[in-house]
Amino acid sequence: MLRSLDIRDMLIIDRLELDFQPGLNVLTGETGAGKSILLDSLGFVLGWRGRAELVRAGARQGEVTAVFELPPGHPARDVLDEAGLDVSDELILRRVNTAEGRKTAFVNDRRTSGDILRRLSDVLVELHGQQDDRGLLNARGHRALLDDFAGAAEALAATRAAWREQAAARKRLAEAEAALAEIREEEDFLRHAVAELDALDPQPGEEAELDQRRRLMQAAGRIREDIAKAHQALGYDGAEGLISNALRWLEGAMDQAEGRLDAPVGALERALNALGEAEQGVADTLEAMDIDPAELERVEERLFAIRALARKHGQMPDELGSYAETLRGQLEALDGGAADLKELAAAVEAAEAGYDRAAAALTELRQAAAARLDAAMAEELAPLKMDRAVFETKIGAAEPGPDGRDAVAFTVATNPGAPAGPLNKIASGGELSRFLLALKVCLTGTDSGLTLIFDEIDRGVGGATADAVGRRLAALADQGQVLVVTHSPQVAARGRHHWQVAKQVSDGATLSRVVPLVGDGRVDEIARMLAGDTITEEARGAARALLAG
Numbered sequence: 001m002l003r004s005l006d007i008r009d010m011l012i013i014d015r016l017e018l019d020f021q022p023g024l025n026v027l028t029g030e031t032g033a034g035k036s037i038l039l040d041s042l043g044f045v046l047g048w049r050g051r052a053e054l055v056r057a058g059a060r061q062g063e064v065t066a067v068f069e070l071p072p073g074h075p076a077r078d079v080l081d082e083a084g085l086d087v088s089d090e091l092i093l094r095r096v097n098t099a100e101g102r103k104t105a106f107v108n109d110r111r112t113s114g115d116i117l118r119r120l121s122d123v124l125v126e127l128h129g130q131q132d133d134r135g136l137l138n139a140r141g142h143r144a145l146l147d148d149f150a151g152a153a154e155a156l157a158a159t160r161a162a163w164r165e166q167a168a169a170r171k172r173l174a175e176a177e178a179a180l181a182e183i184r185e186e187e188d189f190l191r192h193a194v195a196e197l198d199a200l201d202p203q204p205g206e207e208a209e210l211d212q213r214r215r216l217m218q219a220a221g222r223i224r225e226d227i228a229k230a231h232q233a234l235g236y237d238g239a240e241g242l243i244s245n246a247l248r249w250l251e252g253a254m255d256q257a258e259g260r261l262d263a264p265v266g267a268l269e270r271a272l273n274a275l276g277e278a279e280q281g282v283a284d285t286l287e288a289m290d291i292d293p294a295e296l297e298r299v300e301e302r303l304f305a306i307r308a309l310a311r312k313h314g315q316m317p318d319e320l321g322s323y324a325e326t327l328r329g330q331l332e333a334l335d336g337g338a339a340d341l342k343e344l345a346a347a348v349e350a351a352e353a354g355y356d357r358a359a360a361a362l363t364e365l366r367q368a369a370a371a372r373l374d375a376a377m378a379e380e381l382a383p384l385k386m387d388r389a390v391f392e393t394k395i396g397a398a399e400p401g402p403d404g405r406d407a408v409a410f411t412v413a414t415n416p417g418a419p420a421g422p423l424n425k426i427a428s429g430g431e432l433s434r435f436l437l438a439l440k441v442c443l444t445g446t447d448s449g450l451t452l453i454f455d456e457i458d459r460g461v462g463g464a465t466a467d468a469v470g471r472r473l474a475a476l477a478d479q480g481q482v483l484v485v486t487h488s489p490q491v492a493a494r495g496r497h498h499w500q501v502a503k504q505v506s507d508g509a510t511l512s513r514v515v516p517l518v519g520d521g522r523v524d525e526i527a528r529m530l531a532g533d534t535i536t537e538e539a540r541g542a543a544r545a546l547l548a549g
Contacts, residue, residue, distance in 0.1 A: 001481045002125070002451045004067045007041045009059035010097075012512045018499065024477035026495030027485050027514070028525055033501045034512030035485045039127070039455055042066065045095045046125060047105065047117030055099050065094045068124055074449045075123040080107070083116050091124075093117065127453045128436050136410070136436050136443075137423055143366075143408035146393060149443055150369030155362045156403065162351070162358040163402040169351040173344040180341065183330050190331050193313065197324035202306045207317035210303040217296045220289035227286055234279040243272050355400070362404045366395055370408075373442060380438035383468045385461075386431065389414050391438075410439065433457040434469065441472050444479060451481045458488040470494035489529035493546035498522050523547065 007016040012034055029035055044054060045064040055062040068091040070076055080087045086108050094106040095117065105112050107120070128136060136145070147156055183190070232238055247268045254261045310317045370393035377391040390413045398407035411420040414431055423435055437457055444452075458469045470491040476482050477496065486492055498517040503510055517525055523543045524535055531539035 001069045001449075002042075002066060002483070003069050004065075005038070005042060005045075006063075006065040007038075008063045009056040010041050010044070010054050010062040010064060011037045011056060012503070012510055013037060013041070014056060014059075014511055016512070016514055018514060020481070020483065021497045022477075022481050023496035024474050024494060025481070025483045025497045025499070026492045027483070027499045027501055028487070028492050028529060029501035030503075031487075033503050034514075035501045036455075037512060038501065038514070039453065039485065042125070042453075043127075044097065045093050045117070046121035047095070047114040048121065054097050059099065061096055061098045063094065063096045065092065067092050068451075071449065076120055076449070079116070079119050079123060083107075083112065083119075085110055085112065085116075091120075093120070123449065124451060125453060126450045127455065128440060128457055136439050139409050139422060142393075142410050143403065143406065145443055146366055146369055146373065146408050147403075149373055150365050152362060152365050152369070155358070155365050159355070159358040159362045159404050160402045162355040163400075166348070166351040166355045169344070169348040173341070173348050176341055176344050186330075190327050194324060194327050194331060196309065197320060197327070200305060200309060200320075202309070202317065202320045204318045204321060207303065207306050207310075210299055210306070214296070214299050214303055217291050217299065220291045224286065224289045227282060227289065231279065231282045231286055234275060234282060240272070240275055240279065243268055243275065247272065359400065359404045363395070363406050366404075366406055366408065370395055376442040377438055380441050380472070381434070384434040384438060384472070385465045385468070386414075386434055386438075388416060389431070389435075390416070390420065391435065392420055394420075431460075433459055434461065434465070437469060437472050441476060444476055449480075451483065452476060454482065454484040454486075456485055456487065458484075458486050458491045462488065462490075466490035487529065489526045489543065489546060492526055492529060493543070493549065498525070500525050 001022060002020050004020065005016075005018045007013045007018075009015075018038075027035055027038065040054065041064045045066045068076070070087075070089055070091050076091060077087050080091070088108070092106075092108050094109075096104045103114065105114055105117050107116060147153075234240060236244070247265065250261050250265050250268070254265060306317050306320070310320055313320070313323060315323045373393050374391060381387060381389055381391065392411050392413075394409045394411050396407045396409075398405055410423055412423055412426050412431075412435055413420040414426060418426075420426070423432060433456075437454070440452070454473065458466055461469060466488040467490040470488065471494060473482055473484055473491060474494040474496075484491060484495070492498065500515045500517050500521075502513055502515070504513055505511075515521075523540055526543035526546060527535045527539035530542050
């Protein structure tokens with residue numbers, strides 16, 4: 001609910017504070033008094049696109065502040081939360097316009113964008129008038145309005161879920177078909193590569209092992225001669241023989257040396273044992289270096305084959321085995337691709353059937369709701385003196401989408417036998433106002449938490465018809481808050497709260513003032529609306545009769 005509107009230095013308003021109430025709030029005044037400025041100012045703070053020049057002449061900047069009450073569950077809370085703005089029971093919107101045209105917006109004293117204001121306005125306020133292109137006259141929103149009237153949230157959610165599943169199934173099939181086509185283009189390569197890799201069968205770590213063996217075998221030819229010389233020098237014809245002879249000679253002399261040779265003999269025995277171990281190790285090395293040239297050739301051929309295959313496929317030698325598995329998996333996918341595509345195609349068919357069922361159920365729900373809405377509109381139009389007019393909700397085919405495959409349009413025929421057409425192209429000004437009001441009455445249960453604004457929606461009607469309009473507006477206001485700008489005394493008399501908008505000249509400047517009316521002041525204003533500038537007692541009596549209702 002709109003609780004207050006504070007306007008400073010906008011057009012011909014220097015300072016204005018309005019406190020609105022629940023129920024029907026009416027604003028009256030002579031033409032040009034500034035009633036439209038109030039709506040322009042409210043639209044400005046809500047981010048609507050309107051007049052370019054709004055700042056009062058001579059002022060540095062204009063500013064509008066609007067305060068709304070947000071009951072629990074109000075959809076504006078979701079908008080605030082999504083935008084990362086503070087959420088509370090009170091929402092304060094403020095927007096400033098400098099004389100140079102710069103605009104700055106605030107939500108609960110935090111700077112924000114005009115887009116956030118407009119998103120909030122969609123769930124805070126709904127404007128209806130003869131130039132209404134945001135609400136009921138916007139054919140693009142008729143399907144959503146019918147869905148709300150039908151209570152189709154569950155069916156709509158099911159249709160959207162079925163649409164997403166259908167899209168996902170089609171995407172999976174398309175991706176599988178594309179992947180299979182890509183693999184088929186490389187089938188010859190894959191089969192040749194897998195056969196080549198399987199034939200070589202390289203093992204992890206094999207390349208490094210072969211390289212080490214090759215280097216040892218190549219080195220063996222160069223160092224074997226020196227190792228052989230060393231083996232000969234260590235053998236019996238060399239160091240071993242000399243030490244053995246020295247040990248034999250010393251042992252023969254030990255008995256007469258009185259123990260002096262015991263230690264040298266022991267050392268030589270140990271040296272002889274160590275020399276034997278060294279000689280055996282050298283001998284083993286010589287045996288290991290007894291290289292077969294054919295074996296070296298075989299090692300080199302396999303090593304070079306592994307490295308060449310790795311370069312060919314852009315892989316590390318140790319990764320050739322896992323690379324072969326990858327290629328083998330692609331071949332298996334190719335071989336089993338036809339079966340997979342068949343399963344995916346069946347899934348697409350099932351998803352499409354699911355969407356068809358959900359969309360058909362939604363269409364049926366909309367058709368039933370359309371019949372109820374048309375009947376409700378017929379009942380509403382009769383008291384508004386439009387009993388000969390025909391309102392029809394037309395449901396046609398549309399391109400399938402997440403919201404079904406129906407196009408919805410509200411059409412009217414103002415006279416029997418006349419062709420039906422869009423509301424704003426068939427109805428005259430006064431008829432259009434009444435059509436909009438009747439439609440709003442029928443759809444009002446769907447507008448949770450909205451402040452409804454009617455801008456001279458009673459234009460072109462009077463007498464009993466204007467009284468019927470006033471009664472319908474009052475009925476709407478009983479369920480929330482309605483603001484109406486009106487020139488009709490019958491409508492004004494139905495208001496629970498009444499403000500008069502008037503112009504006055506102060507210090508040579510024309511300013512707009514808004515005065516709350518009660519008691520005799522309200523009687524005089526309605527009498528003025530009935531009689532004109534000269535208010536008679538008869539007019540006051542008629543005004544009192546209207547107020548008594």
